[in-house]
Amino acid sequence: METAIKAINLTKRYGNFTAVDHINFEVYYGEVFAFLGPNGAGKTTTIKMLTTVTRPTDGTAIVGGYDIVKQPAKVREIIGTVPQEYTSDEDLTGWENLMLVAALYGIPKREARERAAELLDMVELSYAADRRVETYSGGMRRRLEIAMGLINRPVILFLDEPTLGLDAQTRAAIWDYVYRLRKQYGMTIFMTTHYLEEADKYAERIAIIDHGKILAIGTPKELKEKVGGDVVTIEVNGDVNTARKVVEGIDGVTGVTVSNNVITFKVRNGGTAAPVILEALNKLSIRATSITIKEPTMDEVFLEFTGKRLRDEESSTEEFMRFRRTVARARR
Amino acid sequence: MDMVVKLHPLHGLWALTNRELAKWYKVPVILIISLIQPIVWLAFFGKSMNFATMFTSGLNIPGLNIPKQVIDEIASEILKANFGTTDYFSFLAVGMLSFITLFTSLQSGMSIVWDRRLGVLSKLLTTPVPRGNIVMAKVLNSVIRSLVQATIVLVIAILLGMKLNPGLTPLDIVGAYVALTLMSMGFASIFVTLALRSTSWESQMAIMNLLNMPLMFASNSFYPVKSMPWWLKPVAYVNPLTYVNDINRQLLLGVTGLNLLMDFAYLITFAVIFSLIGIVLSWRYLSET
Numbered sequence: 368m369e370t371a372i373k374a375i376n377l378t379k380r381y382g383n384f385t386a387v388d389h390i391n392f393e394v395y396y397g398e399v400f401a402f403l404g405p406n407g408a409g410k411t412t413t414i415k416m417l418t419t420v421t422r423p424t425d426g427t428a429i430v431g432g433y434d435i436v437k438q439p440a441k442v443r444e445i446i447g448t449v450p451q452e453y454t455s456d457e458d459l460t461g462w463e464n465l466m467l468v469a470a471l472y473g474i475p476k477r478e479a480r481e482r483a484a485e486l487l488d489m490v491e492l493s494y495a496a497d498r499r500v501e502t503y504s505g506g507m508r509r510r511l512e513i514a515m516g517l518i519n520r521p522v523i524l525f526l527d528e529p530t531l532g533l534d535a536q537t538r539a540a541i542w543d544y545v546y547r548l549r550k551q552y553g554m555t556i557f558m559t560t561h562y563l564e565e566a567d568k569y570a571e572r573i574a575i576i577d578h579g580k581i582l583a584i585g586t587p588k589e590l591k592e593k594v595g596g597d598v599v600t601i602e603v604n605g606d607v608n609t610a611r612k613v614v615e616g617i618d619g620v621t622g623v624t625v626s627n628n629v630i631t632f633k634v635r636n637g638g639t640a641a642p643v644i645l646e647a648l649n650k651l652s653i654r655a656t657s658i659t660i661k662e663p664t665m666d667e668v669f670l671e672f673t674g675k676r677l678r679d680e681e682s683s684t685e686e687f688m689r690f691r692r693t694v695a696r697a698r699r
Numbered sequence: 700m701d702m703v704v705k706l707h708p709l710h711g712l713w714a715l716t717n718r719e720l721a722k723w724y725k726v727p728v729i730l731i732i733s734l735i736q737p738i739v740w741l742a743f744f745g746k747s748m749n750f751a752t753m754f755t756s757g758l759n760i761p762g763l764n765i766p767k768q769v770i771d772e773i774a775s776e777i778l779k780a781n782f783g784t785t786d787y788f789s790f791l792a793v794g795m796l797s798f799i800t801l802f803t804s805l806q807s808g809m810s811i812v813w814d815r816r817l818g819v820l821s822k823l824l825t826t827p828v829p830r831g832n833i834v835m836a837k838v839l840n841s842v843i844r845s846l847v848q849a850t851i852v853l854v855i856a857i858l859l860g861m862k863l864n865p866g867l868t869p870l871d872i873v874g875a876y877v878a879l880t881l882m883s884m885g886f887a888s889i890f891v892t893l894a895l896r897s898t899s900w901e902s903q904m905a906i907m908n909l910l911n912m913p914l915m916f917a918s919n920s921f922y923p924v925k926s927m928p929w930w931l932k933p934v935a936y937v938n939p940l941t942y943v944n945d946i947n948r949q950l951l952l953g954v955t956g957l958n959l960l961m962d963f964a965y966l967i968t969f970a971v972i973f974s975l976i977g978i979v980l981s982w983r984y985l986s987e988t
């Protein structure tokens with residue numbers, strides 16, 4: 368597969384502080400790629416460099432075949448962006464904002480009207496199209512931002528926390544549409560998110576980033592396997608210690624613990640390991656009364672790589688409120 | 700992208716200008732408020748400082764029996780020698796055209812600061828619109844606003860008794876507008892350029908307030924350069940306002956002044972140099988660091 372984005376030692380320093388530290392990664396055409404990381408990890412800074420808003424201090428990236436440092440104008444023509452902060456003009460209506468952005472991409476008026484109507488319909492803002500953006504709620508503004516990012520039908524779409532502060536229903540609706548568009552136009556999507564389950568569910572590959580460095584890259588499944596695979600819990604009726612020895616004798620089993628008559632362990636693939644274990648136990652006339660196989664959650668993956676827990680809803684809402692306050696301050 | 704659009708160099712310029720203008724004509728209150736100051740100057744100052752009547756009404760020096768006609772003659776000659784006309788109100792009215800243009804142009808820096816603070820700028824920067832056009836849209840907006848406001852001030856001045864040159868031709872009016880356009884371009888470019896990196900509207904406001912009055916009073920807007928102290932004269936001759944007023948008084952009032960061609964040459968240089976500086980610096984400094 369060809370690469371839509373290829374970062375080569377991409378670096379951004381602010382004074383002595385390195386926000387993004389020589390990162391390398393590739394995003395393939397047509398895939399949904401997510402940056403997952405805690406506050407201040409360097410996600411937004413990376414997106415800003417990839418979307419040519421800010422220049423890298425060192426290194427570069429190829430976006431859609433163009434070098435972000437040498438051919439920024441070319442890059443801008445083929446990308447769409449939904450930045451983390453609000454970017455619509457509050458004094459204009461939603462419709463006017465869309466038409467303005469369309470004009471900046473050189474989309475002919477007629478075509479722009481059609482697309483704007485379609486996009487407003489998709490984000491369910493048609494009813495508010497002629498209202499000043501100032502009167503929109505946070506969720507409405509975010510939906511408008513997404514529509515604005517899609518108006519040029521980009522080859523590569525950058526979404527920086529696209530569903531931040533939205534309710535579950537709207538989040539699902541937006542992902543649904545983004546996926547439909549992706550199918551229709553073969554769009555590549557680069558996104559950052561705080562929502563672990565969103566990354567898990569919608570991203571084909573994930574990069575975990577912290578302190579400006581990429582700690583791991585892979586499909587959600589691969590990342591979970593790297594953490595050590597599934598957690599299996601078996602409750603036995605019989606000699607627990609014999610059972611433990613049986614379990615420990617199975618290939619790939621790690622971290623065996625026993626409490627009362629419950630054995631817990633990790634194994635790369637719980638689904639195939641379980642029958643083998645049950646059979647071995649059966650031979651020794653030890654009966655398993657219950658067995659559960661749990662895939663590791665993204666939360667555990669995240670903890671493993673960053674040493675931190677990402678408290679989903681909470682941190683994002685907090686972030687969102689902080690952001691709202693910033694805007695309120697700027698407006699005074 | 701399903702279609703390849705060929706983007707011309709001015710692409711997005713009008714869309715961005717229109718965005719700014721839309722904010723303006725949607726809220727006419729702003730227009731009205733910005734017109735108050737020049738009109739107050741005209742009505743209060745222009746009508747009160749009527750030098751012609753000051754000299755003639757009730758000027759009666761004891762012991763000397765000077766005929767009124769002589770005093771009138773002397774007064775009007777003095778006025779002519781200084782202002783180029785006996786009609787101070789019309790003299791000031793022309794000054795007010797550049798006054799409103801200056802004030803409008805100085806504000807153009809503010810809007811780029813707001814665009815940065817409210818995030819609009821970061822959106823513009825991800826689109827293929829040339830950076831120079833983001834700057835020039837602000838300048839163009841300022842020019843259009845200035846001309847509309849100057850027209851309103853001119854009409855009000857005429858209603859209040861401004862006397863235009865009886866031999867006025869359409870070309871004279873075009874010339875006056877060109878002068879105002881050039882001045883607005885130059886000043887708007889300077890202030891947009893100063894604001895390219897700024898996120899503080901307070902500092903922008905401070906620069907505005909610091910400069911508007913000195914620029915007004917170090918020009919021939921209120922009084923002729925001749926009557927200035929020697930140290931102020933060179934400043935007035937650098938100040939573009941002086942040339943705009945000189946052109947407009949010659950064209951609109953028919954008074955004599957400096958060489959018109961030189962006036963225009965000065966203003967064109969002023970406008971072109973600062974527009975170019977604005978465009979060139981925008982490539983480098985509009986993006987985030």
Ligand SMILES: Nc1ncnc2c1ncn2[C@@H]1O[C@H](COP(=O)(O)OP(=O)(O)OP(=O)(O)O)[C@@H](O)[C@H]1O
Pocket residue numbers: 381386404405406407408409410411412413451686
């Ligand atoms: N203009 C700037 N000047 C100085 N430091 C900056 C600037 N922009 C970002 N930083 C710093 O760079 C680091 C990375 O910021 P960035 O916005 O990329 O984080 P992020 O991963 O997007 O975080 P969040 O989840 O909070 O959005 C932060 O420590 C931030 O303070």
Ligand SMILES: [Mg+2]
Pocket residue numbers: 410411412451527
């Ligand atoms: Mg961020």
